[in-house]
Amino acid sequence: MKPVVTGNPAEVRVSVIGTGYLGATHAAALASLGHQVVGIDSNPERIGLLRQGRAPFHEPGLDDLLAAGVRRGTLTFATEARAAADAEVHFLCVGTPQQAGSHAADLSALHAAVDALAPVLERPSLVVGKSTVPVGTAPALRDRLRAQAPVGEGAGLAWNPEFLREGHAVEDSLHPDRLVFGVESDHDDQTLRSVYAPIVAAGTPVVRTDLATAELAKVSANVMLAARISLVNVLAEVCEATGADVADLRRILGLDARIGDRFLEPGLGFGGGCLPKDTRAFAARAEELGLGAPVTVIREVDTLNMRQRSRTIDLAVELLGGRPDGKRIAVLGAAFKAGSDDVRDSPALDVAATLRARGAEVHLYDPRAGANAARVVPGLRVADSVDEALRDAELVLVLTEWDEFRGLDPVALLDVVRTPSVLDGRLVLDPDKWRAAGWRFRALGRAA
Numbered sequence: 001m002k003p004v005v006t007g008n009p010a011e012v013r014v015s016v017i018g019t020g021y022l023g024a025t026h027a028a029a030l031a032s033l034g035h036q037v038v039g040i041d042s043n044p045e046r047i048g049l050l051r052q053g054r055a056p057f058h059e060p061g062l063d064d065l066l067a068a069g070v071r072r073g074t075l076t077f078a079t080e081a082r083a084a085a086d087a088e089v090h091f092l093c094v095g096t097p098q099q100a101g102s103h104a105a106d107l108s109a110l111h112a113a114v115d116a117l118a119p120v121l122e123r124p125s126l127v128v129g130k131s132t133v134p135v136g137t138a139p140a141l142r143d144r145l146r147a148q149a150p151v152g153e154g155a156g157l158a159w160n161p162e163f164l165r166e167g168h169a170v171e172d173s174l175h176p177d178r179l180v181f182g183v184e185s186d187h188d189d190q191t192l193r194s195v196y197a198p199i200v201a202a203g204t205p206v207v208r209t210d211l212a213t214a215e216l217a218k219v220s221a222n223v224m225l226a227a228r229i230s231l232v233n234v235l236a237e238v239c240e241a242t243g244a245d246v247a248d249l250r251r252i253l254g255l256d257a258r259i260g261d262r263f264l265e266p267g268l269g270f271g272g273g274c275l276p277k278d279t280r281a282f283a284a285r286a287e288e289l290g291l292g293a294p295v296t297v298i299r300e301v302d303t304l305n306m307r308q309r310s311r312t313i314d315l316a317v318e319l320l321g322g323r324p325d326g327k328r329i330a331v332l333g334a335a336f337k338a339g340s341d342d343v344r345d346s347p348a349l350d351v352a353a354t355l356r357a358r359g360a361e362v363h364l365y366d367p368r369a370g371a372n373a374a375r376v377v378p379g380l381r382v383a384d385s386v387d388e389a390l391r392d393a394e395l396v397l398v399l400t401e402w403d404e405f406r407g408l409d410p411v412a413l414l415d416v417v418r419t420p421s422v423l424d425g426r427l428v429l430d431p432d433k434w435r436a437a438g439w440r441f442r443a444l445g446r447a448a
């Protein structure tokens with residue numbers, strides 16, 4: 001028996017399993033499209049906040065979207081999988097982090113989600129993976145699902161990878177560049193088209209494909225983006241060594257229509273909950289498939305990226321006269337990128353934590369991610385403002401590209417710090433302006 005979308009064709013009963021950055025946004029977005037949505041998460045604190053219509057993390061517009069769905073009664077939340085029993089479509093949005101001690105993806109949360117969902121399914125329904133997974137995961141999950149579901153063959157499995165960017169998650173969910181439907185039947189394709197009907201009607205390109213291609217879509221996009229960043233960082237290092245102007249070079253490259261100017265920012269490199277682990281998981285999976293030789297380049301992308309962090313630390317130590325211990329330093333930025341409070345694998349926080357471990361007294365300010373930083377790295381002093389972080393500092397490091405930091409006034413800050421020395425890890429400051437104000441200025445990609 002095939003899964004059937006019933007009732008008002010515009011309204012589908014949907015469950016979203018895992019309500020983190022991806023799932024909470026997806027659940028709120030689907031409720032706003034007119035569906036009846038239940039979000040399920042094993043973390044009761046997260047569910048408690050979501051039930052009040054509050055996002056457990058910073059994401060522009062998400063609180064409003066959640067609150068509207070909760071108020072209308074079309075968006076509910078639960079900690080138990082059985083709350084999903086009646087849904088027609090189930091989206092799997094749990095985490096797929098890097099495995100401890102390996103570069104491969106840890107699929108245990110996906111397995112646990114399927115094992116909890118399968119026995120409670122009351123109707124033939126479609127289970128749709130949205131988490132980012134290694135190619136080959138979906139058929140195994142489909143078999144696992146069918147082996148345990150009372151509805152057996154009636155449980156279909158599709159893959160619908162998610163491309164949202166943190167900091168733009170709501171906008172990207174409601175107005176995506178493309179929708180990818182990895183499906184095994186016309187029926188499953190139609191089911192996904194019903195769920196996304198308003199987005200499809202708005203002209204969003206839909207790529208219908210097989211499961212393997214859909215699984216590969218997201219990791220491939222992240223591998224391409226990661227490679228771009230590491231490559232531009234190689235170019236920046238050559239600029240640094242030769243005195244060429246990295247900002248001009250970036251502009252020249254960006255004006256080439258074949259290259260484009262997005263995702264072309266040199267600096268401290270990429271981080272977050274997706275790019276690093278997806279790049280590693282892609283390489284690990286390719287090696288399992290016997291493709292170790294061609295993916296050497298992907299390993300190199302990761303190595304080059306991590307090198308940006310060690311280069312930043314080395315430069316900071318040099319600016320501190322070779323001895324970071326006992327030195328008071330200000331770190332501006334903890335989030336892995338501007339617009340987010342996410343500090344997972346954050347290059348900024350990694351640098352701050354390493355300098356702290358080497359004895360520096362680190363005063364950190366981030367417009368959104370201070371609390372998360374303090375939780376992850378005990379011993380950091382988290383400030384409430386730029387001025388508080390910079391007070392009596394012997395070195396200032398700018399490590400996340402928040403707009404607030406671009407507009408800093410180097411003249412006014414001379415009175416705040418002890419030593420006017422700054423390291424721009426994100427190329428957001430104007431070197432001429434800072435040098436003219438009397439600062440010792442260094443930046444990755446720029447000559448001393």
Ligand SMILES: NC(=O)c1ccc[n+]([C@@H]2O[C@H](COP(=O)([O-])OP(=O)(O)OC[C@H]3O[C@@H](n4cnc5c(N)ncnc54)[C@H](O)[C@@H]3O)[C@@H](O)[C@H]2O)c1
Pocket residue numbers: 017018019020021022023040041042043046093094095096097109110112113130131132133162163164165166273274
């Ligand atoms: N964050 C992003 O920007 C983004 C974008 C696209 C795709 N993705 C992918 O989406 C997936 C989720 O990422 P995220 O950033 O939302 O992670 P996250 O850690 O913020 O959220 C995962 C959630 O799943 C919950 N969970 C774990 N096991 C569960 C279970 N068995 N049952 C119910 N809930 C469970 C956790 O409590 C957590 O709330 C990953 O595969 C990621 O690669 C993330």
